[in-house]
Amino acid sequence: MTIFEEVYNVFLSKITDRDLISLTENLRNDVMEGFLGSAIAQFSLCEKDLEDTNDILKQFNATLDRLEKEILSRYMVIEWSNGFIQSEEFLKQKLGSRDYSLHSPANHLDKLTELRSINTKEAKELIREYYYRNP
Numbered sequence: 001m002t003i004f005e006e007v008y009n010v011f012l013s014k015i016t017d018r019d020l021i022s023l024t025e026n027l028r029n030d031v032m033e034g035f036l037g038s039a040i041a042q043f044s045l046c047e048k049d050l051e052d053t054n055d056i057l058k059q060f061n062a063t064l065d066r067l068e069k070e071i072l073s074r075y076m077v078i079e080w081s082n083g084f085i086q087s088e089e090f091l092k093q094k095l096g097s098r099d100y101s102l103h104s105p106a107n108h109l110d111k112l113t114e115l116r117s118i119n120t121k122e123a124k125e126l127i128r129e130y131y132y133r134n135p
Contacts, residue, residue: 001054001057001059001060001061001062001063002059002060002062002063002064002069003057003058003059003060004029004032004033004036004053004058004059004060005029005058006064006069007036007039007064007069007072007073007076008029008032008036010069010070010072010073011032011035011072011073011076011077011080013073014073014074014077015077015080017080020032020080029058032076033058034079035075035076035079035080036072036076038075038076038079039071039072039073039074039075039076039078039079040072042075042078042123043068043071043072043075043127045127045130045131046068046071046130048060048062048064048068049061049062050062050072067126067129067130067133068130070126071123071126071127071130074119074122074123074126075123077119078116078119078120078123081112081115081116081119082116084112085109085112085113085116
């Protein structure tokens, strides 16, 4: 059995988010469980049944190896970054300087989108490695 927290710890090691860390443990785990649910849906090639979980004990009913945890955490990072890209607050972002008011939000969005693309590419490379490691 692998508890969700093992995957959460791998995820948290990949990000810096003071807002997420400042939440109560229960609320933070609820947020990360949402990210994990999306990650599970995206990791459809997993040899183990990731949908088979114990929601009371917050664990998978299978033992996940390091690569499986890594893949799930990468997809969690992608879901986490989607929150910034699709944020209403970001879309309404305004800066004090007239010179930056048009360019900076667009550049910021481009960089966030680029980062998400890099994370997606890395996750797909890990999936390939996972798929071909045991022919």
